[in-house]
Amino acid sequence: MMAFIHKAGTVAVxxxxxxxxxGTQAQGPFGAPNExxxxxxxxxxxxxxxxxxxxxxxxxxxxxxxxxxxxxxxxEQAHIAGSEYDGPGSQQAxxxxxxxxxxxxxxxxxxxxxxxxxxxxxCPNVAPxxxxxxxxxxxxxxxxxxxxxxxxxxxxxxxxxxxxx
Numbered sequence: 742m743m744a745f746i747h748k749a750g751t752v753a754v755x756x757x758x759x760x761x762x763x764g765t766q767a768q769g770p771f772g773a774p775n776e777x778x779x780x781x782x783x784x785x786x787x788x789x790x791x792x793x794x795x796x797x798x799x800x801x802x803x804x805x806x807x808x809x810x811x812x813x814x815x816x817e818q819a820h821i822a823g824s825e826y827d828g829p830g831s832q833q834a835x836x837x838x839x840x841x842x843x844x845x846x847x848x849x850x851x852x853x854x855x856x857x858x859x860x861x862x863x864c865p866n867v868a869p870x871x872x873x874x875x876x877x878x879x880x881x882x883x884x885x886x887x888x889x890x891x892x893x894x895x896x897x898x899x900x901x902x903x904x905x906x
Contacts (some may be wrong), residue, residue, distance in 0.1 A: 777831070779864045779884075782871055787886040788853060794900040795822065803851055810839060810870040811856035815891065821855065822901035830856070830870030839870055843877065851881045857891025872879070 744805075763853040786856060797804060809816045810830035820826070827836025827842050843852070852874060867884050874882045887894045896902050 748836045771781070777865065777868050779861050779867050781868050782884050786871070786883055788883040789886055790895050790898060793821075793853060793885055797901070805851035805853045805881075806843075806846070807853045807855070807885075808834060808839065808842070808870075809856065810854050811858040811864075813863060817905035819891065819896050819902045819904055821843060821885075821895065822903045824903075825853070827870075829870070830854075830866035831874075835866070836869060836873050838875060840877065841864055842872065842878065843864060845881075848878045849880050851883075853883045853885055855885035855891075857885075857887045857895065859890060861886065861888050 793807075796802065797807070804823075807821050807825070808827045809820050809824050812829060813826060816824075816826040825842070828838035830839065836888055843850075846852075852876060854867055854870050854874070856864050858864060858866065864887075871882060871884050
């Protein structure tokens, strides 16, 4: 009986470690993503890197305002060509900066948010920024889906980047 309890305890500890390492901690009760989790952003509000690159490179059509809502240090190292830095979405100061930046824009302005600081399942920045803009009434907000990080999913794929000097 003790061997069974020991094995069950080991399995429980292992399951807990797997949950922490795979991002399950970003979920709320009953496995539903909490609103600060990038997983809470509806799939139809996501844009893939190749699609955004194509939109930005197109000679015609409406270009979205692209806003980085993550780390300033990462933005200065490399960012999407033409994008602007608007503070970390996980901090009130960043959300205040974002609110100020978009205040005068029409509610149907195309906006793409991105971060890229870490894997999607751990990003603390995009969901709060997305929720803020939705709450302000913006109807054309998308979030760039960055599965791993900005370097691997944008820069290393050859999409246009700029560096701050």
